[in-house]
Every structure is written in structure tokens, then in C-alpha cells.
Amino acid sequence: MTPQAPTPTPAQIKRWRHYLADEIAEGAVYRELANKRTGEERAILLGLADAETRHEEHWRNLLGDHAAKAARPSLRRTVLRFLARHFGSVFVLALAQRAEGDSPYAADTDATRQMAADELVHEEVVRGLATRGRNRLSGNFRAAVFGANDGLVSNLALVMGIGATGVASSFVLFSGIAGLLAGALSMAAGEFVSVRSQRELLSASKPTQITLSAAPDLDLDANELVLVYKARGMSDEDAAHRAAERMGLYSCDCNPTLSLWPERDEEAQEIEHEEIGSAVGAASSSFCFFASGAVIPILPFIFGMSGTPAILLSALLVGIALLATGGVVGLLSGASPTKRGLRQLAIGLSAAGITYALGLLFGGTVA
Known part of the structure; x- marks a missing residue:
């Protein structure tokens, strides 16, 4: 039972x-x-x-x-x-x-x-x-996320630093807009140059197919192709296999896994380029997302607020945005979104707090 x-x-x-x-x-x-x-x-x-x-x-x-x-x-x-x-x-x-x-x-x-x-x-x-x-x-999205964070932190620090000096709210707003444009253009230019340079380096490192046209005329007893593949990091045996393949000697007793055809090289190159992203895409993402981040600290001033209330609201809005972007980075990295969000918040508000203290110091000195 x-x-x-x-x-x-x-x-x-x-x-x-x-x-x-x-x-x-x-x-x-x-x-x-x-x-x-x-x-x-x-x-x-x-x-x-x-x-x-x-x-x-x-x-x-x-x-x-x-x-x-x-x-x-x-x-x-x-x-x-x-x-x-x-x-x-x-x-x-x-x-x-x-x-x-x-x-x-x-x-x-x-x-x-x-x-x-x-x-x-x-x-x-x-x-x-x-x-x-x-x-x-990883390419364009990286530029977007970090562009938004840079915009949030740098323009909040600028607005709080200038606002703490006691100048008119119109001057704070003008400074924030100038910081937005200057930072967005700088980020876009930097990302464009960085990504374009990285792609050019990859292209320069890609093996050419000149060996295909030169192979028929090479001396079989002093095969220069072996030197080409040894220069690319292959062992003597592996270089001999590739050289024999290029010269049409496919019956050689070598490692068959080294038969890397041009289309496979192109596929690997395409994957590398995809992970880097395009120069124009990275630049556009950096400009747009830096600007979208940098506009948040000046929103209270755009809608006519001034003084300490405007600065406090600006810090609050940026704090919420930093928590959100930090959480997104945490999700993508497989880490805790809460911890990443709080880390972004602490870094951003610390930077803004330093410039605010300097603004109070120099504002009092000027007064």
C-alpha cells in the first residue's frame, strides 16, 4: 500500500x-x-x-x-x-x-x-x-546613455554654480542654454571622431586580398605568402597551410580549420563594426541625448521660476533622471538597477553640490 x-x-x-x-x-x-x-x-x-x-x-x-x-x-x-x-x-x-x-x-x-x-x-x-x-x-546606445548623463550632471552643475552667485534668473537660463549647445556639439564631435577613428583602425588592420592576385606568380620554393601569414600571428605549420590554400595546393596535410575564406573575414569585420556603431549614429545620439539631459536642469528657469526654488526643483528633476538612467545601465549590465541608480545620483549631486558651494563662495566675495 x-x-x-x-x-x-x-x-x-x-x-x-x-x-x-x-x-x-x-x-x-x-x-x-x-x-x-x-x-x-x-x-x-x-x-x-x-x-x-x-x-x-x-x-x-x-x-x-x-x-x-x-x-x-x-x-x-x-x-x-x-x-x-x-x-x-x-x-x-x-x-x-x-x-x-x-x-x-x-x-x-x-x-x-x-x-x-x-x-x-x-x-x-x-x-x-x-x-x-x-x-x-553597445555602440550608439553607449553614446546615448552617457551623453544623457553628461548633459544632466554638467548642466546642473553649471546652473547651480551660477545660480548660487545670486545673478538674475535670465542670466542663469542663458548660461544653461549655452552650456547645452556647447556640450552637445562637443560630445557629438568627440563621438564622431572617436568612432570614425576606431572603424578606420579596424579597416586598416583587415587583411587585404592582394595575396590572391599575387599567388600564381610566387616561387613555390621560396613562398613569400608564408611570411605574410606568420606576420599575422600564425605558427609555421598554420602559415604553410594558408599559403598552400591560396596557391591552389588544397591537398596539403595541414589543419583544415584554417581554411578561412574572404567572406568569413568580411563577416567578422562586419560584426566588429556593428558592435562599435556608426560614426554618424554615435554623434547624433550623443548630441540628442546630451541635449535632452542638459535641458532638464533649465526647465524651471524656462517656465519663469527663479532663485532657490528654481535651483531646488532643478536638482530634484535631475535626481529623478539620474536614477532612471542609472537603473537602465544597471539593467543592461545585469547588475542591480537600484544600486546603479543611487550611484549615478550620488555622483551627479556631489558634482553639482561642489559647484553650488563655489558659487556661494564667489558670489559672496563679489558682493
């Missing part, structure tokens, strides 16, 4: 229902994301969804008849599902990565060891998918 399972306690039932609801929501998140992907990424996301279904069945079996009463998933899973359904971006994967990393199964004896191990592996799978998205965003 099979022993009857012990009756679960109300606390267990409540916890299991919560787990079940979260597993259902997580599976839905991965299916929503899979609907917006193709190929390998779609297959990976559907595989994750199937794993969540197995976990779901575990809690259904433990709950038995108690599973009929549905529970609400956690707020994080609810938000994740909404974002996955309507956006499906790297931000959702970054949030999903953190959700998988915070799984309580390792410390809960009602969950199997396999389930706890699954969640750890899921975190690494989602991390890999999120990394692909981060690489695609």
Missing part, C-alpha cells in the same frame, strides 16, 4: 501557489520573446519555456486539488510579461536574467535539486541571449 503524502500546511499551499503562478508567468515571458525571434534564439527561448512547464507541473502535483485556485504572479513577472509582449527587447532579457538568478529553489526543500540546478543554468542561458542584445546596443 502506497503511503499517503502528508497534508500540506496553509503556508506551504500559499508558497506553492506563488511558485506555480511565477512558473506560468516565466514560461509565458519566454514564449512571448520567442514569438519575436527566429532561428536559434527562438529555439533557445522555447526550450526555456518548456523547462518552466516542467517546473509548473511539479507544483501542480504537490498542490493537487489546491492548484485549482489560482494565485497572482509576482509584480516582477507581471511586468516582465507585459514588456515581453509589447517590446521584446534586451531590457526584458536583462530583467529575466536577474529573476532567474534570484530563484528561491536552492533554499526550499519542496523544490527538487534538479529544479534549483535548472534555474542556475537558465540564468546563464538568458545571460548569453542578453549579451547578444547588449553587443548590438
Whole structure:
């Protein structure tokens, strides 16, 4: 006779229902994301969804008849599902990565060891998918985020420093607008030069195909092509293989994995260029986002406020924006958005506080 399972306690039932609801929501998140992907990424996301279904069945079996009463998933899973359904971006994967990393199964004896191990592996799978998205965003998005932060901090510091001297609010507003334009143009020019230079360096480092045209006329006994590939860092054996390939000697007994055709070189180059971003795109992002950040500190002055109330409101608005941009950076990096947001806030307000103190000092001296 099979022993009857012990009756679960109300606390267990409540916890299991919560787990079940979260597993259902997580599976839905991965299916929503899979609907917006193709190929390998779609297959990976559907595989994750199937794993969540197995976990779901575990809690259904433990709950038995108690599973009929549905529970609400956690707020994080609810938000994740909404974002996955309507956006499906790297931000959702970054949030999903953190959700998988915070799984309580390792410390809960009602969950199997396999389930706890699954969640750890899921975190690494989602991390890999999120990394692909981060690489695609790393060029222009980097310029956008840091451009906005620079605009927020530098113009707030400028406005607070000048405002503390006691000058007219119109002068503070003019200084803020000048700081916005000067900073945005400087950021755009710097990003354009930086990205263009980096792309030019990559292009200059890309091997040319001149060896293809020169190969037929080379001396087989004193093959200069071997020197070319040795200069690129290959070993003697590997360089000999590539040289033989270029000269049409494909029957050489060498490493076949070194048969790198021109289109593969071009594909690798294209991936590097994609991760860097375009010079025009980086410059445009820097200008627009610096300007969007720099306009926030002068909003109170644009709407006619002046004096200390305008400065305090300016600091408050910038503080909220710094928390938001810091949180976004935290999400993309897989770190805590709260910690990153508070760090951005502390750095920004510290810089503004220093210039405000200097403004008070020099304002009092001038007076």
C-alpha cells in the first residue's frame, strides 16, 4: 500500500501557489520573446519555456486539488510579461536574467535539486541571449546613455554654480542654454571622431586580398605568402597551410580549420563594426541625448521660476533622471538597477553640490 503524502500546511499551499503562478508567468515571458525571434534564439527561448512547464507541473502535483485556485504572479513577472509582449527587447532579457538568478529553489526543500540546478543554468542561458542584445546596443546606445548623463550632471552643475552667485534668473537660463549647445556639439564631435577613428583602425588592420592576385606568380620554393601569414600571428605549420590554400595546393596535410575564406573575414569585420556603431549614429545620439539631459536642469528657469526654488526643483528633476538612467545601465549590465541608480545620483549631486558651494563662495566675495 502506497503511503499517503502528508497534508500540506496553509503556508506551504500559499508558497506553492506563488511558485506555480511565477512558473506560468516565466514560461509565458519566454514564449512571448520567442514569438519575436527566429532561428536559434527562438529555439533557445522555447526550450526555456518548456523547462518552466516542467517546473509548473511539479507544483501542480504537490498542490493537487489546491492548484485549482489560482494565485497572482509576482509584480516582477507581471511586468516582465507585459514588456515581453509589447517590446521584446534586451531590457526584458536583462530583467529575466536577474529573476532567474534570484530563484528561491536552492533554499526550499519542496523544490527538487534538479529544479534549483535548472534555474542556475537558465540564468546563464538568458545571460548569453542578453549579451547578444547588449553587443548590438553597445555602440550608439553607449553614446546615448552617457551623453544623457553628461548633459544632466554638467548642466546642473553649471546652473547651480551660477545660480548660487545670486545673478538674475535670465542670466542663469542663458548660461544653461549655452552650456547645452556647447556640450552637445562637443560630445557629438568627440563621438564622431572617436568612432570614425576606431572603424578606420579596424579597416586598416583587415587583411587585404592582394595575396590572391599575387599567388600564381610566387616561387613555390621560396613562398613569400608564408611570411605574410606568420606576420599575422600564425605558427609555421598554420602559415604553410594558408599559403598552400591560396596557391591552389588544397591537398596539403595541414589543419583544415584554417581554411578561412574572404567572406568569413568580411563577416567578422562586419560584426566588429556593428558592435562599435556608426560614426554618424554615435554623434547624433550623443548630441540628442546630451541635449535632452542638459535641458532638464533649465526647465524651471524656462517656465519663469527663479532663485532657490528654481535651483531646488532643478536638482530634484535631475535626481529623478539620474536614477532612471542609472537603473537602465544597471539593467543592461545585469547588475542591480537600484544600486546603479543611487550611484549615478550620488555622483551627479556631489558634482553639482561642489559647484553650488563655489558659487556661494564667489558670489559672496563679489558682493
